[in-house]
Amino acid sequence: MTRLRPVLALTGAELRRFLRDRSNIFFVFIFPLLLVVVIGAQFGSGSSSGRVSIAGEDGPLRRAVVAALQSDRTSVASGDWGDIVEEVSRGRTTVGLQIPDGANAAFAAGQPVELEMLPSSQSAAMAVQQAVRAAIEQVQLDGAQISALVSRGVPPEAAAESITAARSHVTAPTVRVEDVDRLAQEFSGLGQFDLGASSMVLLFTFLSSLTGATTLIQARRQGVIARALAAPVSTSQVLLGQAAGRFTIALFQAVYIVVATGILFGVDWGSPWLTGLVLISFSAVSAGAAMVLGAVLDNEGAASGIGVGVGLVLAGLGGGMVPLELFTDTLRSVSKVTPHSWAYEAFAEIQRHDASFVDILPQLGALTGMAVVALVVGAWALRRSVARAM
Incomplete structure (x- = not known):
């Protein structure tokens, strides 16, 4: 427990730093729900007939x-x-x-x-x-x-x-x-806001993580990480704390959208524990991507712009904006390079087909592999950036 205390302290500090940004009040709490309403009103199967x-x-x-x-x-x-x-x-x-x-x-x-x-x-x-x-x-x-x-x-x-x-x-x-x-069968049984809610989870979880990479850049530039290393804390604990902070930010955004849409719009997320596994694995990928971005770049403005651009492109390619069922076979194959595509398929199986753990195991395996790669690369890049600064 003593070894975990610095990690938890760093994790809490990163979450507080992220929530302290007033612009996140709109983009984290309000904007995702507004988009769920818009998408549900336009395309939801439970909307009025005209x-x-x-x-x-x-x-x-x-x-x-x-x-x-x-x-x-x-x-x-x-x-x-x-x-x-x-x-x-x-x-x-x-x-x-x-x-x-x-x-x-x-x-x-x-x-x-x-x-x-x-x-x-x-x-x-x-x-x-x-x-x-x-x-x-x-x-x-x-x-x-x-x-x-x-x-x-x-x-x-x-x-x-x-x-x-x-x-x-x-x-x-x-x-x-x-x-x-085939498309009618695929979308049959979905509630008015179900499809839009799952898409917004993928879009905003990844976006919030990447834009939150600016706090990591600030911590590097202001010497917060260097001071942490000067304390009786190991480098591994600092890196783990930063990774846990990115992961907490991503998971916080994902869980908020799931709970809010479930309460406000009656979205059926299927099995809670299977949905939780998808959220955890996708948040881990988002955290690793945020660490890579925050370790490689030194300017907050550039990191925010690149984060938004990359997040939107990956979401569009992975079903976070347009359902994957509308993609051509070639584009559907290309979308497999994004974590959004695998998470989208997992949500589709859980929400529409009452999938079991075995049914979504391929998607969870792909997301876990991406998360491990992203977190390892992010930790390595952050270690190198801190070493250069010292």
């Missing part, structure tokens, strides 16, 4: 269309037609629908009604248009059924109640859809 904005005369027709759309999980908003046209042009609304004056009276009288529909250029516009048409047809059918009963002498209110009661005794037809597309 947004329809309705303008025009209020009345039974409009209320019936809104109710039919909402029952189909379509988000419905209202506003002036001029504002809706602008929202559609900017992509904020999928489809705009205008109900002209007099439409409600014509609908009640069983006369034809012309509605104006304005689709956007979004990829979901065609599906939302079809949902709007289906909702209007449903409202039209309901009106026709009520009119038929009214023509037979049934009061309108009693006709509506009779149709509602009749539907409760009829089993609606069901449609079973089986995905034959």
Whole structure:
């Protein structure tokens, strides 16, 4: 325990130094969660099926269309037609629908009604248009059924109640859809924020580690490491303390994103202990890369810029920005050089396929090998830089 005390002291000092940087408050705690929300809102499988904005005369027709759309999980908003046209042009609304004056009276009288529909250029516009048409047809059918009963002498209110009661005794037809597309099968069952959360863990854990390498450069330049070596502390303990500090920073970022997304967005991370093993191994790789960067460079600004650049490139190549399933076979093979790719595959197995330890053993083995190489090279480079300074 006595030998570990200096290591723990150095580890705690590095973590405090990292958290003391006020810019990290946004980039470590807030920005990752914002990106999870953005990705989930755009691409999450649990997101709504579109947004329809309705303008025009209020009345039974409009209320019936809104109710039919909402029952189909379509988000419905209202506003002036001029504002809706602008929202559609900017992509904020999928489809705009205008109900002209007099439409409600014509609908009640069983006369034809012309509605104006304005689709956007979004990829979901065609599906939302079809949902709007289906909702209007449903409202039209309901009106026709009520009119038929009214023509037979049934009061309108009693006709509506009779149709509602009749539907409760009829089993609606069901449609079973089986995905034959490989991508559809791969992403089936994912929650709205699951994919974005796992990608952000990889992106920000590595980025936070590399940008945190600036504290190692400061420690070298300000003589903190040299003073530590002057104390009754061995070189191995100092190097281990620095490595543990980088590892703690990386693991802190990873665990924070996992816990926060699980609590705030209900992200299903699968087996906690398997997810923990992936986080530990990936954090170890990140720590080794940060040590290499902090030992080789002598300028904090250059280290921060290179760290961000390298982190973004590796994340993009390894599935931290675009799912690996969308890569070509050649690019998928190239991505194997990044730790992000192996961690992405491990998370995919755990989250989507309830993988066991044996199932993710290849990914854990690759990450562990990368971590050992990165930490050994980082310790060697740091030892050389300290020796040159002395």
